[in-house]
Amino acid sequence: MATDVMSSKNPRHFAPSLVLCTYVSILILSAASYLPFSDVTDNLVLFRYDRWLAAASLLYFCCLLVFAFGNIKRFCLALPLVLLTVPNAINSLFPSILLGPVSDYSNAAFPFVTHVDIYFIFGLFNLARVRFIASSLNIDALILAMMFFFMAALIFIVFSAGDITRYVNNAFHIRYLAGIYLLHTIFSIVENRSAVLNGLIVALPIILLECVFTTVVNGYSFFGHFSSGAFANNVLGHFFAFASVLLIFTRNIEYESSLLSDIVIILTLMGLALTGVRGAYLSFSMCLVIVFSITHISRKVLSLLVPFVVFGLVMLAVLVLDLDYWAEFLTSVFYIIENGFVAENIRIDDTVTSMFTRVTLWIATIQIYLDNIWFGVGFAQWNLLKADYGVPYRVLLDPHNDYLFYLVSYGSVIGACFFWLVFIKPIAYLFRGSIGAKLNPYSCAILCFGFSGLTNACSSKHQIFAFVLVISFFAVFYQRQWSFRGVDRTLVRQGSG
16 A cells, blocks of 8 residues: 555656656657668667577566566565676567677667666556655756756757667666666665665676676686676676675675675675776775775874875886886877877787777767767767777777766766766765764765776666666665764754753
8 A cells, every 4th residue: 555645736746757757758769769760770680689598588587577566675676686687688679779880890789678677667667556655865856957958969969960769779877867766766765775785695696607607608718707798897897896895885784694695795706806807906995995094094194194195106106117118108198199099000018908998999989079068979879980080999899988988978968967976976975974883885885886987888788877876876865864863863862951
């Protein structure tokens, strides 16, 4: 039975209703966009994956839907399993378009609707008959502004380019934002944070088993190339770093630890080590160092230590690194900026190949963004344009930087809003108020993901983005929860006096 009744006269219901209408409109526009454009029709993909794999994925997904039906706690428990363990093969059941040129050596397709969208919509409809809370998020106006600005971008693209398919079909960020916002504000799934974490504890062994299978089948090395079919190698490493931090800091605070949960943490850390992703190692380590510093060192002492830390890092660079080598690297970077990427004129070896790749992608992405500064181009269009901006790699790629990814995909306004919602607002809670018991464990995980975003576009994986966004919302609610408890204690003291 519903604990509250939705009333159209209640102003708190105004924003969710508009967001829901916008969400549905985007899905309808995405589906309809396939029809009038011959350019898209030529790149239309149906059943890209093996049909038996797609059928098995659909059966698994349906089992999760049955399990989650009619109960918020079960819905939240199944959420990580849906986001992280359902194979992408299920999405081949929907019409898709290629994300890169047909001539690229490797490619992928993305549909107008995914199993994640279906799970969110399923939750909204099946839980509506069970419970309704309508809690305020204090970001309603921001979410609405992002929705309306995105619709304005679609109108602009229709009149300027005449084809919105590649822009709207891959706009899963704005769709998932709408879905997660609605689930939070209507059903307050934040009350079931422990269920989501327990779902993650169940999901991680499944992911690790899939990684073992993928690594063996493809003949990869277990150390350095430990990979997932859905997340590849780099993103997998960064996700393991994020998940490890999340489970470590929420242990016995947000969920009750057990032998099973501790084994899962150890296995996840082993998976992180096996990926060999140096950026993930750095993200994990930097997160731990910063959290330790702000919780064990006073701000006064910390401010005094900063100059010494910076001096120590500089001295370490002088003593350990080959400065002449990296000076040549910087010279090559400027060469790329001025003349484009010509491998024959740049010193490349195994140490810096990945760095050169990133620098090339970053330079091209910045140029694409500056040419489309207001609305961006969308992820699929980025892959089509990359060759025109000097990227020599004829494979499916991403900008390898989360911050540039948001800007080039959605433009300055929506990109900045995503920065605020996903990174700035959650991480800021680490540096507010007192420490100790009030340490926000979800902010710690987002801090780790924020470091990862400097060298990889982990948000380009739609499942990773959806799960991280859920945790970002948890970080904000966790802080509000402590604020409310502080007010309650103050009122009690005042009453007793």
